[in-house]
Amino acid sequence: MSVPINSLTQSILGIAKDAGAEIMAIYEKDFAIYEKQDTSPLTEADLAAHNVIVNALESVSDLPILSEESADIAWDERKSWQSYWLVDPLDGTKEFIKKNGEFTVNIALIEDGKPTLGVVYAPALNKSYVGVVGEGAWTEVDGAFTPISARKHDGSEVWKIVGSRSHQSPEIQNLLAQLSGDTELVAMGSSLKLCLVAEGEAHLYPRLGPTSEWDTGAAHAVALAAGANVTVLDPANPLDNNADALTYNQKESVLNPFFLVSA
Template structure:
């Protein structure tokens, strides 16, 4: 079990959130990266704050950040590494929905064992430490424990879907499992909504990267949830190219109803 605790990074993450909000409140200049995805000054500012803090605090642990192409080789073959997404939900940021997040995850042996998800525009911060429960830090750092909600055979399932990445496969999944209630949300907040017991299942059929999901995955797992691939295997990290396959994030009960007996928590 890891002895690294992410609580010490909370002031850094909040400082990064304030830097993001300075850009968010002004004229947002959007550029396109080589892969045609958008990037803003906030991505770069947050990356500098967070990655610098991690490298200073844990110089022996590789840091992989979406905004640092050179870092993608840093964790090759590493048992332990950090995954950082400076601004997850750049489209949310540009459209000013408020549902963008700063993600930091600690991965060990392919498993996200700890994570921080901070939504600065919403004033919300979620954290999962190794071997501990997931929590949301509220005003004055009052901590609220998070737990996925039980899902009985007779209860109506509530699904989550991406606001800007809807797909025919997602709609088919909801139809095939008679899920009529679906709410939309942006970025890694979807994992935190599940962790807080406000929904049951998040099917994702479409491209995502490991830094998009690792921190939220850690929070959900610590709240009793799980993330598995479409064939029921735990979603693993440190894959070549850091690309995720299709996955299902859920409570164990929702997964059992939609996919059969659980193969594990993915933690």
């Protein structure tokens, strides 16, 4: 069976899976054993995955690395980066603690402020999302790759919106009110929210809460590679067709603005 991704992307997928194995070794333990320790299973899993990823990336690339677990790199240094790796070793802390499986390992290549390669691996679900902008996007399970693409709303079907299971803000209600037809909320944890739009399981993912750049970089690359758009969202005009694309490392703060993932 041929593999549709290039050798670098294969390496990044392998690194994400190695990090996921470290996470799962902790995830499958009884968390009660940590109650008398200074650390938490979440902290241990985060750091273990971070170390695996950073060490492996340094062996295949000389590009700088920005990870959630090593985010204290001065802007004066970061602002000169044209290309770098953006890493979230464990995204979905609530999902990890709840043990619902919806947490991910995220590795992205950022070039000139844009994500161009991304791997999102959900180790508890045994599923990866891989995207290379300009080449394509796939899901991967046990070495089998399936092409994915974002799916536009056909005008008659129910709008599928990625959102909260229990809480809809006034801003979300404003967006839903601008859509013609019925809407259905699709709940998902971590960076898998963006991936739902990338694989055509949802039409829109409006994010009107805080995120950091490492939360979104890898899944953003998958979404772009699958034909979706990720744009800055103005709550007053959420469906603005002329909205700016979400970018990375263009300012000192690593916090993202609100954004919309759309097909």
